[in-house]
Amino acid sequence: MVTGYGMVTPLGRTAEATFERASRGESGIGYLTRFDTSGLPCRIGGEVDDAWLTGFADAKARRLEKFASRGAQLAVVAATEAARQAQLDAVGHRDRIGVALGSHGDNPTVEEMRFLHRFYDSNGRWDLKGLHDEGGYAYLQFFRRKPDVAMTLLAHLFACRGSTLSIVSACAAGAQAIGEACRIIREGRCDVMIAGGCEATLTFSGFVGFVLIKALAERYTAPEKASRPFDRKRNGFVMSEGAGIVVLEALDHARARGVSILGEVLGYGDSADAYRITDTHPRGEGAILAMKAALDDAGLTPREIDYINAHGTSTQQNDLAETLAVKEVFGGRAREVPVSSNKSMIGHTIAAAGAIECILTLMGMSRSLLLPTINYEFPDPKCDLDYVPNAARPLTHRIVLSNSFGFGGQNACLCLGAWEG
C-alpha cells in the first residue's frame, strides 16, 4: 500500500505541483543554466529550481548536510513531503522501517578532474605526496559520489532502522527500489519502507557522457519541444534531475494506524535484455519479459490493464521497441490501451524516473485523469498506439503498468492499482 508520496521535478517542488502542471501539458525543459553548454550539440535539460532545495531542518540533520550531494538533497525534499503525508513520525517501531533508494551519486566536477590531473603524469604515475599535501581528493567528494549516501541520509533523517538498500540499475533503479521494497514488506521483514529514486547529473561531466554516446536530443526548435516520445521526429532524450519517494506500508499496518491509502503496488517484475550494452533489444524482448513478470506477480492478465505509463524516452530505439513490446503483450487489445510518457514534459530523470512516474500514475488514477504525451505532432507509422497525445484525458482507470527500462538492458515494470478501500 502507498500511504505517502513526494517529488521534486523540473515541473514543481511537490507531487501536487508537478501533477497540476503536467495535467496542463506543460514542459519543464529549458536551456541549461548551471554550466556552460556552448559548443555542445545539446544544450537543454530539466533543472530543478535551486529555491526548492529546502536544506536540512534541525541541528542533527545539518550535521549530515555536508555529505549530501545534490541528488541526496532532492531525495530529502521528496522524502520529507512523503513522510509528512504518511505521518511517518507517528510510527513507533523504527526497527521495522527500511529504505530502498535508486541513486548513483554525483559525478566528479571538471574542477576536481583538473585538480587530480595535476598530480598524474602521462606514464601512469601519481605524485601522491603532492596530492596529499594539497589536500587530496576532497573527503566530502568521495561521499557525494558514493551511491549509498542518499539512502543512508534518509535512514538517519527519518530514523529508519530496518533494511537499507541502495540500487544502481541506471534508469530502472527507481522502479526496482519500489519493487524490492514491496518484496521486503510482503515477506514481513518490515512494516514500512521509504522507497524511490533521485538523480542530479546535470553537471558537465554527467551530461557530456550522454552527449558522447549520442543519446540526447540534438535537433529541436525549442527546448520544450525536444522531448517528443513516440513522435516521428523524436531524436533522443532530454536529461533532467529530480527525485520521487513513496512510503510503502503493509495493509494491516496502515489500517491499524488509520492513515489514508493512496494506491497499491499490485506486482513487480524485472528482466535483462542481455542483448547489447548500447542498444535496446529491437523487438523489446526484455520489456516484454518485465511486463509479463509484473502481471504474473499481480496475478492479472493484460485484459485487466487500463493504462500504461510508458518508459517513453523519446529515443528512436526505445519508443519503437516499447511499442512493439506492448503489442506483443497486449495482442489485439494494444491499440485500446492508452499509453503515455511523462518524460515528454519532465525529461528523463534516470534513477528517479521510475519513482516519479509511479507517483504520477497513482495520482492520475485517483483523479481519473490520464496525463498526456506532449509534442506529439508527426505520427510515426511504426508507433501506432494511443499515446494520449498533447492533452490530458479524463478516464476512470483502476489497474495500470508503469515501465522503466535502463541503459545496459535492465528492465523493470510495476503494476499499480487504485485503492478501492
Next chain:
Amino acid sequence: MDQPRPSLNRDDPVVITGAGMVSALGLSVAETWKALLDGACGIRPIEGFDAGGFPCRAAAQTRLDPEQDDLYPRWPRLTGLHSHLLHHATREAIRHSNLEQAAIPGEAIGFFVGMGMVDYRVEDLSSAVQSSLDTGGSLDLEQFYSKGYREIHPLWPLSMLNNISFCLVATQWNLRGENTVFSPHADSGAQALIEGVRTLHERKARVVLAGGVSEPVSPHSLARGLLQGMLSVETQRDSTPCRPFSSKRNGTILGEGCGMAALELRSHADARGASYPAMISGYGFAFESEGEGEGPTASAIARAMRDALHSADLAPEAIDVVIAHGDGTVRGDQNEMDAIRQMFAACLNRIRVYGSKGALGHLLAGAPAVDALIGAEMIREGIIPPTLPLAEEAGDLGLPYIRREPTKTRIEKVLVNCRNQEGQCVSLLLEKVEPHRQARGTIC
C-alpha cells in the same frame, strides 16, 4: 512487543548448487579454499601503480589477467578489472552447477550482484585534459568545453555506469530473468544473495546467480578507504597488516575478488541431479549507527543475527560457526565481538568464530558471497581454516572463540555477518542439507 518473525520455507529450501570465486589466494573456489587451509595470506605490497605516497601500501590483489579473459575483447574501455572478476566467478559458478547442460531458458535465470564503487580512470580523460591546456599549463575550460572533451572515448560514459559490468556479464551468459544491482559496500553483496533467495521462494526464477564483486584496488579506492579511516596505515613488512579481532588491529586492508553462487530450490536441484553442500535458510538485517563511519552498533549486529536465526526457527545454541565480518577496524570488531558474546552467551564454550579478511583483505561488496561460499566449504569438509594473524596475542578479542590454526569439527550451521561503514548490517544463515534428502548422483 512481539513482532511477526517471518520464517523461510524449510520443506523446499534454497540450496547452493554452484560456486565461483576469485581472490588474492586463487582463481577458483578450490584454489582459494586450499590456500586458506594452509594459512596463506594474500596481502602483499600493491602492484600495478605506485602507492608509495599513500600511508597504506598493501592490498590483497588478485592475479587474474584480463588479457587471458574472453569477456568482450572488443570493449577494453568498458571492462575494468571488476568486470573480469565478475565474469570469471560467474563462469565458474555456472560450470560448477552444470547450468549449461541444464538448458534453462535465460529468462528463468535471475542475476543479483552487489557491486563495488566504479571510479573513473584518470588515463581515460588525460588526453582530453592535455589537449585543453593553455600555454601556462593549466586547464583552459573554454577549450575543454568546446573541443577537448571530444578526445574522450565515446564509450567512456558507459564505463562509468555502476551497472555496466553487470549488464556485460548478463549479456555474455544470456541471463535475462529477475535482476538488481546493489552497491557499494559489504551489505550490498549480502542483499544480492538475499534477493536471490527471495526470488526463488517467490518462484520468479528457476535458478539464480547471486553474489558480489569488489572494487579494483586503485588510487581511488585506496584514497577512499584512507579518508574513511578504514584502512590499516601501519604496514610493517614482517607482520600481517589486517588483524581481525587482534589487540593489535588498526584497520582493514583492501582486497580484490568476487564470489558468485548458483542458487535454486532443492526440488529443482534434485530434478536435474545437481548436488549441493548447503542451503541458505535464513537472513536478518538492521540499521543503526552511533558515530559517522563507525559501522553498526553492537545491538544492531545482534539484531541482524537474531532475525537470521528466527527466520530458520533456530536457537543460538544450534550455531557451530560464525563467519564474522571482522575487518580489523578497532571499533567495528569490538562491536561485533560484543554482539557475538551477547547473542551466544549461553553457548560460548562451543561457538567458533572465523574471519577471512586477514588472508583475503576486505572485498567490500564481494565479501559476503566469498564468506558464504567459504561457509559452504566448511560445511562440506568439516574444517575451519585458521584465522589470520596466526599468532595469538595478549588481549586478543577473539579468544577463545577464534582459532589461529585449522580446526576439524562437525559443522552443520554457519552464520555469516557483514556490515557497511554507515550502520547497515546483514547476517546470512547457512545449513547443511540433511543427507537423506540429498539428490541422486551426489559424489560423497
